[in-house]
Amino acid sequence: MKKISTMIMLTVLFSACNDSKTKNKGASQDTSENPLLVESTLPYYAPDFSKINNSHFKPALLQGIAEQKEAIDKIANNTEAATFENTVLALENSGATLDRAQNVFYALTGAHTNDTLQAIQEEMAPKFSELRDAIYLNDNLFQRVKSLYESKESLDLDSESLRLLETYFEDFEIAGANLSEEKKETLKSYNSRLASLTTTFNKTLLEANNGGAVVFTDTSELAGLSEAQLKSLENKDGEGWKISLQNTTQQPLLQTMENRDGREKLFSAAWNRADGSAHDTKAIISEIAELRAKKGALLGFANYAEWSLQNTMAKKPEKVFELFYGLIPAATAKAKVEADEIQQMIKQKGGDFTLEAWDWNHYAEMVRIAKYDLDENQIKPYFELKTVLEKGVFYAAEKLYGLTFKARTDIPTYHEDVMVYELFEENGKTLGLFYADFFSRPSKRGGAWMSNFVTQSKMYNKKPVIYNVCNYPKPADGEPALLTYDEVSTMFHEFGHALHGFFADQQYPSLSGTSVARDFVEFPSQFNENWALYPEILKNYALHYQTGEQIPQALIDKIKKSGTFNQGYSLTENLAASNLDMQWHTIAADIKIEDANAFEKEALNKTKLDVVSAVPPRYRSTYFSHIFGSGYAAGYYSYLWTEMLHHDAYNWFEDNGGLTRENGQRFREMILSRGNTLPLEKMYKDWRGSDPKIEPMLKARGLK
Incomplete structure (x- = not known):
């Protein structure tokens, strides 16, 4: 009976075991057609x-x-x-x-x-x-x-x-x-209602994302976009150009769009997609939070977060807030400096307006070009999707872990865009199957995630079958799929989850691979992002899609120098979302949320995460699918928690020779292959030799 997975999933509900060698006859039906x-x-x-x-x-x-x-x-x-x-x-x-x-x-x-x-x-x-x-029960x-x-x-x-x-x-x-039998019945009613509400939220949000897509009929509002981008956005349902919404608050094209009214229109559509529209989620999320609070109280805890965090590394909400309060002052202070720099750039470019959220990415890119002489459009031709995957992500796995990959075109998939690869160990032994589904479409929810079709277990002699899903814009027919550096990092990130699943070496499926706490499961994935900029890896995959030319060292230097750019913004938007999650899930059972928007505003205000008005939360509550539609309730902080782990871990690699087979094998044997067979704090300390330190994270963020 495989327990609730800690993978990045759309819906986290009860899941049974991976396989069984015995079948129950009493409830069986004809299997010939199914x-x-x-x-x-x-x-x-x-x-x-x-x-x-x-x-x-x-x-x-x-x-x-x-x-x-x-x-x-x-x-x-x-x-x-x-x-x-x-x-x-x-x-x-x-x-x-x-x-x-x-x-x-x-x-x-x-x-x-x-x-x-x-x-x-x-x-x-x-x-x-x-x-x-x-x-x-x-x-x-x-x-x-x-x-x-x-x-x-x-x-x-x-x-x-x-x-x-x-x-x-x-x-x-x-x-x-x-619990007593009476309380068990109450709990069952809560659980049933929460399951229905979560499903309703996911359905409503998918409709909101699709319904919120913005159609532009005036090309002047899309000034700054390339001909290839315009071609890929042509509205198949009518005239003009249609921009679909990504799951986050900020939308990728806001960086390129020169027309301020156009930017505001796109940003507002994203911000309001599930607030006041036909697909409003405010009542849904309020009821979810209230029911979760009641569930926590019924189970003997002060709030839902206190109940939910029992088997995590953090253990208690106080430890999570301690992490936040240690980061908020430095993050918002740097965001203020960044906002001032952007405001000066607006003035320098002839603008006479106050910086707003929909302006940030557009003018921040100008600041980056001015400070580091680095234009995202200079980089993208070197990041062609399939080359990044095969010569970057896969190549790093080969160098660290000895893996090789073979494309399998004979395996049926659920969509024509999905690619399949077979993985092999260094000795030629088979390891598993990997499915890669990268392009966005109306039938796909936002975000990126990993999960299993088949979970590893020795009990059933099963090897893993794993998929990664992302939401990269699909290019027009005949055009290359060129990625931003953030999208490159996402690909490395999700494959880090996949490696955690592929290297599982457990007897029992319940303990296999990624079946670990939220604030540990993001560690292997975030750690794997480090290899995207590692010189040996970067030079192998960063090849110009037309000429095959290796990315110039001058561009690499610019990318690295700009690594701490906009980190005040990045950390503040993440903290804002993480804080919203914890605020929603630390309410008492007797609290009635009358106005979800007012609750959100107060949650940001009391933690001083609204001091830079142009920095909105990465996810607004109304479309925060991680916490209301997936398994991250009282757990979104885990991205920050595991960021501390992954920078500390990479620091160990740097001190011990960097990217080597020996280091990779040690990390595989002591972390990636252990599943949930050890207490997570012990697992990390056994490998690292000490408890994790936050200083490498602050240094990487440019906050120290």
């Missing part, structure tokens, strides 16, 4: 998208739930004394059908959804919640697990089996297994 009810015959058991269609999901999900319930009832009502095998191992060995169907279902609802899938998602959300409660089952936990010293278990037992026991307690 490929989700049987093992795939493709390599690595990868889903066969040539056979899967919308009609297969609901029957497979329902059968998976029925099989899971039947298995759980059998374990809970077993009259024999509890043993590791008939209780914990039986739990781990339950639910193959559900997991197989959910893995594909969530992949499509995130990356390539449609009305049918959205309807199924709404219908199934409370059913998944009910199933999770049927497991973790089952007293008979909990008592069996508890009896084993209390006698664990006498069970003679290996270290991973002991960790599995301890993790199950902790999960039962955290889920509310010790």
Whole structure:
């Protein structure tokens, strides 16, 4: 029974185990017409998208739930004394059908959804919640697990089996297994409603993103965009040019657009997409926050964040706020300096207006050019998407870990844009399959993420099948896909998650790979970003898409020198979003949020994150899908927490010879391959030799 994943997912709901060698007969149905009810015959058991269609999901999900319930009832009502095998191992060995169907279902609802899938998602959300409660609030089952936990010293278990037992026991307690029957029923009602609200939020936000796309009919408003960009934006639904919204507050094209009215129109569309429009989410997020607060109180905690952080590295909300308060003064002070520089640039360019959020990126680029002689348009021709992937991301993995990659055009995918690669170890042994889905489309939610179609486990002799999803603008036919440096970093980041999954070496799927706390799971991904600018890697992939010329050293120097540019803005917008998350999830159970916008404004004001008015939060509450539509509630701080880890870790690499096979192997063996088999603080300290320090992060940000 694979536990809730800590991967970057659209919806984090209950998920069963990766596979099972035994099938429950009682709830079975004819499998001949439904490929989700049987093992795939493709390599690595990868889903066969040539056979899967919308009609297969609901029957497979329902059968998976029925099989899971039947298995759980059998374990809970077993009259024999509890043993590791008939209780914990039986739990781990339950639910193959559900997991197989959910893995594909969530992949499509995130990356390539449609009305049918959205309807199924709404219908199934409370059913998944009910199933999770049927497991973790089952007293008979909990008592069996508890009896084993209390006698664990006498069970003679290996270290991973002991960790599995301890993790199950902790999960039962955290889920509310010790509550009275009356309180359990209340908790079930909260969980069911929250599952429905989360699904509704995701559907509403996808509609808001699509409905908020801005159509320009006057080319003067798009001055600054290249002919290729205009061609890629041609409105297929009518006249003019259509700019789709990215999930963040700031939109990439604001950097290039010269017309201020055009910039304001695009920014306002993004800012207001889910506020006051036909796709308003304010009531949804308010109810989610209020219900989460009540859930936290029911479980015996002061607020939802206090309950949610139990198994994280931070442990308590106070530690998270301590991190914030240590960063906010330096971040906002630098943002003020940056704002003054930008205001001077506006004046220098003849502007007679006060800097606003929609001006920032446009004029910040001018400041960067002036200070560092670096223009983003100079860089992009050297960052062609497939070259970055194969000669950059993959090349770094080869140098560090000895991996090689082979394109597989024979594996069916869910969309024509998806590429598939097979991974091999240094000795030629197969490692797994990797799917890369990079371009944005209306059927895909915003953001970037990694997840598994198949999770590694020795128990089932399964190797990982992993996908990365991004939202890069798709070029017009025949045009190259040229990336910004931020998009390059994102590709390295997401593949860092993939490596964490590929190097998993666990017996049990519940402990495998990325099944770790939020404030650790982002560490391997952020760490992998460091290799994007590493000289040996950069020179291998930064090749001009027309001439093949290697990026000039002068440009590399400019990129590095500008590395601390705009970091006040970057850190402040991140802190603002992280703070909003914690403010929403530290409200007391008796709080009624009458006005979500007023709540947001007060949350930023009381932490002094609104002192630079032109720096908005990276995500506004109304479209903050990480915390209201995914698994990052009271967890968005993890990006900052793990940024501290990854800079500290890279500092170790720099002190020990940099990018070498020896260093890569040590990192793989002590961090990337360990899954959730050790306490995370111990895992890091064993590898690093000390606790992490924040100084390397501050230095990298130019704040020290």
